[in-house]
Amino acid sequence: MRKFASIYIHFPFCKRKCFYCHFTKFNYEKELVDKYLNYLVKEIQIRSNLNYKIDTIYLGGGSPSLLNEEQLSMIISAIYKYFNIENNAEITIEANPEDITYKKLNYIKKNGVNRLSIGIQSFVKKDLVYLKRNHSVKQSIQAVENALNAGFSNINLDFIIGLPVQTQKTLEYNFSKLKDLDTSHVSVYILEEVKKDKYSENRDNDLYFFAKKYLESIGYIHYEVSNFSKNGFQSKHNLKYWKDKNYIGIGLSASSYENNIDHKNFDNFDDYFNKIENKKIPYKESKTIKHDVRKIITGLRMIDGISIENFKNHKEELKFLEENNFVKIEKNRVSIVQTKILLLNEILTYFL
Ligand code: SF4
Incomplete structure (x- = not known):
């Protein structure tokens, strides 16, 4: 009998690197991106396993919303060619607000993507300035409206709390914008990059529980430490990570979990490209946890x-x-x- 599994694809390029971000990412350089995408498709082929039924796919990064139409369809068609994808699979792409024009959202949708995870971070200008983000509050609102107009009903918005410039009042304003947009899912992360003392730990704690209470009061169900959703809109993909299910991570630094073994891909291009050139899975390390x-x-x-x-x-x-x-x-x-x-x-x- 075929087992269910998920696929994660890592696109490790961004226009600008955010100081607080721990993901593996590099500056967007066209030549390197083209080369990487060729190798990514080769890795998809090497990892091909038709014994799995793939019911969730997640394109993360980095900034996969930088992919143009041709690049996105190249990745998606390779996945469909080398894996069995379920008809109603959840297919998510992470997106920066400044990238998702109405036009882009249409080709994202045309390629079968049915869930968006938008890195809003905050609807408060002061917070975005502190985080040195590339987008404005206006662009964020426009991005969500574009997504709704393009027909996406499954939308996550990512928020960051615990900023030194944040108060309960600004957070309340922030979430009142979310309330108007009424998306199906919200993730709330605590900023880790700031050196924490007792005072900031207490502030994080207060802001976190304020956020939890507010989000629950407007109809979101708290189902994981950082995640809230409307009824029936939990992230099927992320639940796989917490429910001990198999997932195949493809791309630089991607993590996989198959048959009780955790694997991690190389996080530097040379080793990653070399392994794939030799038709090997680019695992940097593998371990078994009890x-x-x-x-x-x-x-x-x-x-x-x-x-x-x-x-x-x-x-x-x-x-x-x-x-x-x-x-x-x-x-x-x-x-x-x-x-x-x-x-x-x-x-x-x-x-x-
Ligand atoms: S855009 Fe996203 S992935 Fe890229 S550096 Fe900023 S937070 Fe990290």
């Missing part, structure tokens, strides 16, 4: 947690975390206590 531990550390990110079954060999740790009110057990499911969400990474170290 299966129950991996299920716990990924699964506890979800607000409704995971089955207590997964803790059979971790009864001591579970008892300690429950007694100290870090996790709760309800109807045979273990989940993080909501007020402790921001301590999740520290809590998970108990299982490592």
Whole structure:
């Protein structure tokens, strides 16, 4: 029987590199981009596996919204050629607001992409200036309106909170714009690049719980540490990461998880190109994490947690975390206590 799996494609180029971003990315240079895309298609061919049923595809980066029509259709048609794609597969592309003109959105849609993840970051001018973003508030609003007009109904907006210039008042204004646009999904990340002291940690905490409360009050369901969605619009692709499902990561630095083994591709062009030239999968490293531990550390990110079954060999740790009110057990499911969400990474170290 064929198994379900997902495909992630990494496009590691941006017009400008943001100071707070940890993803693998390089400045957009046409020659390098053309060469990379040729190798990316070769990797898709090398990774071809018709035993999988692919039900989600995610084009991330970097800035895949810089791809022109020809480049995008080259990638998508290669995926369709070398994998079995389900009819109703969720196909997402990450997009910067300044890139998505109405015209571009039409060819994105024509290529089968049915979900957008737009890097809004904030609808407050002061925040965008602090983040040194390339786009304005006006462009952000225009981008979402273009997306809605082009017929996209599944749209995520990414926000960053915890900026030194941010207050509850500005965050409230920020989300009031979101309320007007009423997209199906929202992600909220805490800025990591700033050196945190007790004061900024408290501020992050206050802003995070303010955001959570506000978003829930306007109809979003909190389903993962950073993710909120309208009913039925959870990111199917991201759920694969937290639900222990197979995913095939293609491109520079992409991560894969297949048959309980984690793999990471090379993150420099020379090694990446060389491996593909030799018709090898460009893995830089592979490792196996104990299966129950991996299920716990990924699964506890979800607000409704995971089955207590997964803790059979971790009864001591579970008892300690429950007694100290870090996790709760309800109807045979273990989940993080909501007020402790921001301590999740520290809590998970108990299982490592
Ligand atoms: S545009 Fe996005 S991927 Fe590129 S550097 Fe900025 S945050 Fe990172």
